[in-house]
Amino acid sequence: MSTLRTCDLIINVPGRPDGFALNMSIEPGQIWGVLGPNGAGKTTLLHTLAGLLPTRSGQVILNEAPLVELKRRDIARHLGLVFQERQDSFPATVMETALIGRHPWLSPWESEKGDDQKCAQQALEAMEVDHLSDRLLSTLSGGERQRVAIATLMTQNPDIWLLDEPTNHLDLHHQVKVMNLLRNQAAENKAVFMCLHDLNLAARWCSHVLLLYPNGDACWGSADTMLKPSALEQLYNQKLMTVQVDGAPVFVPVSAGV
Template identity: 70%
Template sequence: MGRLDTQELVIDVPGRASGRVLNLCLAPGQRWGVLGPNGAGKTTFLHTLAGLKAPRSGEVHLDGKPLARLNRRRVAQQLGLVFQERQDGFPATVRETALIGRHPYLSPWRMEGGYDLRIMHAALARMDVAHLADRLVSTLSGGERQRVAIATVLTQSPTIWLADEPTNHLDLHHQTAVMELLAEQAAAGSAVVMCLHDLNLAARWCDHLLLLYPDGEACWGPCSQMLELSALEHLYGQRLATADIDGAPVFVPVR
């Protein structure tokens, strides 16, 4: 299973002069939530972990080796990224889009085989979009398109999930289904890192948290240590009330 480590990492957020050095171990089986207000650098952090954006300093290591020096096909076989927003450059059906997840495993000009198709169909069914397989993705609602994006990464079968707002556009039922899927991936040995705006989803589904502040400061650790009311109020600049529901803390903004 894959493991990501950040060594003396400073993410490069435009307009920010400096930032906290991040030395993190994102290990198999862990579910990390990344929290912070708009502009704090959550998406930048995730893209840096994926190797899509260079850090200001430091390195990301995949299984002990510098990510920037690894073959991109190998990286794509291990890292799956759910983007917050996406642009569909060409007309494609849901089935064709999900099959993109198998591309890291195919040699040039090789078509998908029966094994690839079985993985894809199982992923579409898991995300409740199998009935949309022949639809063009451009005709889908935002929530349907998000579930297709997650099904595409599920088809990819990565050992590390990097999910930027994975519950974006989703109704409550499908939010729960996605969080259950990510928990299952972690239980099976994958490392899961997700940027979230919903503090309550993070409190219920994550076991580690990284808090990113607008000024570049950061703190991290197990949820049991990070879900401290005054720290979260400082993070968001918002007073919060809290209660325990079904064994997990719930946070509500108050005036």
């Protein structure tokens, strides 16, 4: 299983001074939730961890090797990313899109084989979009496209899952389905690191939390130590009410008049 860690990492957010250096390790079996207001740098961090954006300073280390020294194919065999928003450059069916996840495991110009097709089919079934396999991706709703994106990551089967708002566009049933899927991946010693806007998803499913502030400050640790009302109210500049449901905290924003 793979480990992703940062060494004195400062992400490059344009127009922002250097923030707090990140020295953290994303280990097998962990589910990380990254929380912060708009503009705090959550997506920038995720893309930096994936090697798609350069660091301002510091390093990202994958299995004890600097990410910048690794080939993209080798990175993709250990690390996969679901974007928050996607643009479809070429027309492709749902099945063709899911099969993209097998590309890191194929040699150049090698075609997908039966096992690859089976892997993609099982992933589409898990995300309940197998009945759409022959549809063009561009004809799908936002929620259907999100489930196809997660199915593609399942087909890729990396050790480290990076996800930007994985429940974006999803109804409640599919939100729970995706979060349970991520919990199951962690139970199989995968590592999950995802940006979230929903505090309650983080409280119910995450083992670790990273709080990112707009000025570049950050703090991280186990979910039970990070998800404190005082810290979250400061993070979002928003008063919160907290109740317990099934042993997990539920955070509710309080209007100014309450």
